[in-house]
Amino acid sequence: MNKKKKQDIIQSFNVAIEGIIETIRTERNMKFHSFCAVVVVMLTIFLGVSRMELIALVTSVSFVLVAELLNTGIESFVDLVSPEYNPFAKRAKDVGAGAVFVAATNSVVVGYLIFHNKISVQFGQFFVLLKESYSNIMVFIIVFILLLVIGLKSYFNRGTPLRGGIPSGHSALGGALFMGIFFLTDDKRIFYLSLFLLILVLQSRVEGKIHTVLETIIGVILGMGITYIFLSLLNI
Structure with a gap:
């Protein structure tokens, strides 16, 4: 009897775990909630929380x-017993x-109350570190x-992460470096040399038929724009 009871308990655990795994595997919302749970665990490790805060989060x-x-x-x-549309099934x-919405809203509020000040302090220190070093x-x-x-x-499902597609990654990085040099020096010779190098990068992507002209233009605008915004906000 004891052995049979032990086997029944183990089987119950197996069934429960299989149910959780199956839900994560097949349900998009469960995947998202599981990802958020992992993020919360990482935040508790890196930011540190009190015992009561940990209880509330868990x-x-x-x-x-x-x-x-x-x-x-x-x-x-419901899908099993009512495969056809039924207002009660919908209800x-x-x-x-x-119920999921209420639970998720509650978790967002709790997470905000616990992490808001901690994250604000950490981001404040992060931006101080950035402002102290141009290379950072x-x-x-x-x-x-x-x-x-x-x-x-x-998102656009074109090309691969490192080759082809929109926007051109090389052009974006070239535009970012060009804008970085622009903020770093007032020497016109360096400015024109860096501009010439940027043009060569764009030309090589088009000449090699890796990107279209439009893809390279979008890339360089993206890189220059983001770099300009960050450097301007940090008063470099």
């Missing part, structure tokens, strides 16, 4: 995940979705532009 995150699991169960059951699904600013801008270019290429 409770809120668990509340959202439980609500999403129950909502998925409700939707699956059941709407109520389940409403340019590294940050280049990384930001690279991530933005990859994101835009994925």
Whole structure:
């Protein structure tokens, strides 16, 4: 009996874990909530929270995940018993979705109350560090532009992250470096030399048939614009 009872308990755990994995695998909202939960855990590690704040965060995150699991169960059951449209089936699904919304709203409020001041302080220190070093600013801008270019290429679904597509990553980086040099020096000779190099970069992307003229123009405008905004805001 004890062995059978132990096996039943283990099986119950297996079923529960399989249900969670299946929900994460098949439900887009559950994937998003799980990602947010990971972000919250990382923030608690890097920013540090008190015991009561940790309890509030864990409770809120668990509340959202439980609500999403129950909502998925409700939707699956309703689809099983009522494959055709039924106002009661719609009502059941709407109520389940409403429960998730309430839980998510609660978690956002709790997260804001706990992390707002901590994140503000950390970002304040981050920008102080940037302003103290021009090289730090340019590294940050280049990384930001690279991530933005990859994101835009994925959105437009053209080319690969490192080759082709819109916008041109090389042109964006060339524009960023050109604008960085523009802010760094008043020497006209350096300005014209950097401009000439930028034109060569654009010409090589078009000549190699890797990008169209429009893609390179969009890239260089993107790189120059973002760099100008950051350097202007930081009063470089």
